[in-house]
Amino acid sequence: MSKSDLPRPTDSELSILRVLWRRGPSTVREVLEEMAPGTGYTTVLKFLQIMAEKGLVRRDESRRTHVYRPAASREETQRKLTGDLIKRAFNGSAKSLVLQALSGTKASAEDLAEIRRLLDEIETKKAKR
C-alpha cells in the first residue's frame, strides 16, 4: 500500500498525529498527557488502534506497552492535506490558496522574506531548465 493511499486523517486523528510528530514514537499514555485535558485514556487508545488499522500509524508490539509512530511525516501529511484543499476548495489552483493564505493573515517581515527566497529558488530552478 503506497503512502498516497493513506486516508485523510480526521480532526481527532490529526490532533494525535501532531503529538506523535512532536514527541516521536510514543505510548498511549504519553500521547494522552499531551492531549486536551479531560480526554480519556481509552479514547486515545481506540483512536490509535483505528489509526493503525487505517495505516496512519505503525505499532511496535514487541514490548508489553505498545509504541506508536506516525506512518507519514508531518511534511508528507501537510502536502497531502494542502493538495486536497487546493483540489476541493480552490479549483486546483495552488496560487489561489497562497494568495488567500497570505492576504488572510498577518505574516511577519521575516516570513515574507523567506517566502520571497523560496520564490527566487523556484524561478532559478525553472530558468535552469
Added chain:
Amino acid sequence: MSKSDLPRPTDSELSILRVLWRRGPSTVREVLEEMAPGTGYTTVLKFLQIMAEKGLVRRDESRRTHVYRPAASREETQRKLTGDLIKRAFNGSAKSLVLQALSGTKASAEDLAEIRRLLDEIETKKAKR
C-alpha cells in the same frame, strides 16, 4: 448567527457549494446536472436540505421550485478552510502552509509574479504603519 459559526462543509457539501458558487442561485435539478454523473436527485435534494439546516445555504421557497444559494462566498469559505488547515496541520503558521503549497506544486511564472505583487503590497502596507 454570525458567519463564523457556519460549520466546516464536508466533502460532499463542498462539491455542491462549488456548483452554487459557479452558477449562482440554483434549483436542485440545476445543481444535479453539474454533479458527477450517477448522482441521485434526492441525494442532492437531501444535502441541500441539510445544508440549509446548518446554515450553509439559504433557500428561497417563494416559488414552487426552491432556489438555493450559498450563505457564504467562495472567498469567505476558502478563508475559513485555509485558516482551519493552518491551525490543525501547520501549528498556526501561515508561512508554513504557503511554503508547502509553493514547493509542492508547479506554479506558472505568472502565478509567481502575482504572488510577488501581493508580497509587495503587504509590505508597503506594513511600512505605512
Added chain:
DNA sequence: TTGACATTACGAATTTCTTCGTAGTTACTG
C-alpha cells in the same frame, strides 16, 4: 377534472466518527 410529471418531505439503511465502559491480561509489590 384527471392524469402525468416534477418537486419537496420524510425517513430508513449504511458507514464513519467519537467517546467510553468493561473485561481480560500482564507485571510488579509486599
Added chain:
DNA sequence: CAGTAACTACGAAGAAATTCGTAATGTCAA
C-alpha cells in the same frame, strides 16, 4: 502468592455523513 496497578482488546452507543426509496403535493396539459 495474592492483590493492585497498568495496559490492551472488545464492543456499544450516540452523532454525523451519505445515499436513496417512497409518499405527498403542486402544476399543467389534454
